[in-house]
Amino acid sequence: MSLIALQREFRAHILHGTDAIEQRMPDRALRGLRVYRHAYHATLVDCLRDTYEKTAAWLGDDAFDAAADTYIDTYPPSSWTLADYGRQFPAALALAYPDDPEVGELAWLDLALRQAFAAGDLPGVDPAALADVDWDRATIRFAAHVAVRATRTNVVALWNALVGDATPPDCDTDIPGGLLVWRDGLSPYFRSTTRVEAETLIALTSGISFANACALVGNMHDLGPDDVGEMLCEWLSSGLIIAIA
Numbered sequence: 001m002s003l004i005a006l007q008r009e010f011r012a013h014i015l016h017g018t019d020a021i022e023q024r025m026p027d028r029a030l031r032g033l034r035v036y037r038h039a040y041h042a043t044l045v046d047c048l049r050d051t052y053e054k055t056a057a058w059l060g061d062d063a064f065d066a067a068a069d070t071y072i073d074t075y076p077p078s079s080w081t082l083a084d085y086g087r088q089f090p091a092a093l094a095l096a097y098p099d100d101p102e103v104g105e106l107a108w109l110d111l112a113l114r115q116a117f118a119a120g121d122l123p124g125v126d127p128a129a130l131a132d133v134d135w136d137r138a139t140i141r142f143a144a145h146v147a148v149r150a151t152r153t154n155v156v157a158l159w160n161a162l163v164g165d166a167t168p169p170d171c172d173t174d175i176p177g178g179l180l181v182w183r184d185g186l187s188p189y190f191r192s193t194t195r196v197e198a199e200t201l202i203a204l205t206s207g208i209s210f211a212n213a214c215a216l217v218g219n220m221h222d223l224g225p226d227d228v229g230e231m232l233c234e235w236l237s238s239g240l241i242i243a244i245a
Contacts, residue, residue, distance in 0.1 A: 044072045047082045048089060051114050054162045055093070055107040067096055083118065087111065102171045105155040105179070109190060112147040112181040116188040119145035124239035133244055138210045141243035142235075145183040148193070148201040152176055156192045182240055196221045197231055 045068045049056050056064040071092050077085050090111055094104030122143060154172045156179070161168040178198020181190045193201075196217060203213035217223050235241050 041069075041072060043082075044068070044077070044085065048072075048086050051086050052089060052107055052110045054159055055103065055110050057162050058106055058158065058168070059103065067093060070096070100171070101173055102153040102155055102158055105149075105151050105153055106158060108149055109155060109159060109179060109181070112149075112179075113188045113190065116145040116147065116181050116183045117186075119143070119183065121145070121183070122242045125236060125241045125244055127236050130236075130244070136209075136211045138244050139207065140204050140210055140241055141245065142201075142205055142240050143182065143242050145181075145188070146201075146205070146240050147181040148178060148198055148205065150176070150178050150195060150198045150202070151192075155179065156190075182238060184239060196223055196227065200228075200231060 045065060048068045048071070049064065052064075059067065071086075071089055074092070075088055079085065090104050090107035093107045094101070097103040124143070152173055152175060154169065154175055158168050158171065160166075176195045178193035178195055178201075179190060180193050180198070180201065181188065183189065199220070200213055200217045200223070203216050204210065208216070214223060214228055
């Protein structure tokens with residue numbers, strides 16, 4: 001057997017538990033291989049639990065471990081650092097819990113806060129520079145630590161209860177809104193938004209022009225100039241916008 005074939009069998013065993021390589025190893029080496037595979041798997045579970053702390057608290061140990069096991073079998077690490085591992089976990093949980101949308105939303109918030117802390121930093125736009133902006137053609141660039149999504153649950157109330165070790169409220173799955181995550185200095189923050197603000201931010205972060213984003217959201221919601229101005233002021237004051245081109 002070639003070295004590359006042996007390495008592939010070893011990798012398949014570590015990732016998926018296939019037993020082809022076990023038939024080639026003496027018992028003493030086999031025990032070490034099984035210890036290594038267990039340690040590999042346990043490290044990835046611990047990595048997911050560290051990133052998704054509130055999600056794990058909401059699901060409970062058994063349910064979280066089961067979800068982590070399935071995820072690890074489906075998504076082996078592909079980066080040089082474990083800091084990148086688990087980025088597809090919120091989407092995987094949303095598929096695994098279609099009738100419990102708060103699970104995917106809690107996981108998204110866990111990950112977004114972690115990524116906001118690690119993201120690069122650039123200074124926000126000086127509001128004085130807005131006087132010369134052609135808003136019909138302008139595009140807005142947001143800081144790398146900004147993340148936004150639409151939501152349908154009381155995920156913020158659930159999160160706050162989990163942080164304070166309080167009894168979480170009943171989950172409400174009929175609250176259309178949004179979540180905004182950003183960083184100020186070294187501290188990540190989040191807040192709930194209206195659905196209008198969330199969809200406007202989602203449109204703008206996709207790269208379309210400011211005018212087109214307002215028109216797109218305005219076709220679905222009641223969005224007036226005052227609403228747009230208020231949102232812009234809030235984003236600027238929070239340092240979310242780093243360039244307007």
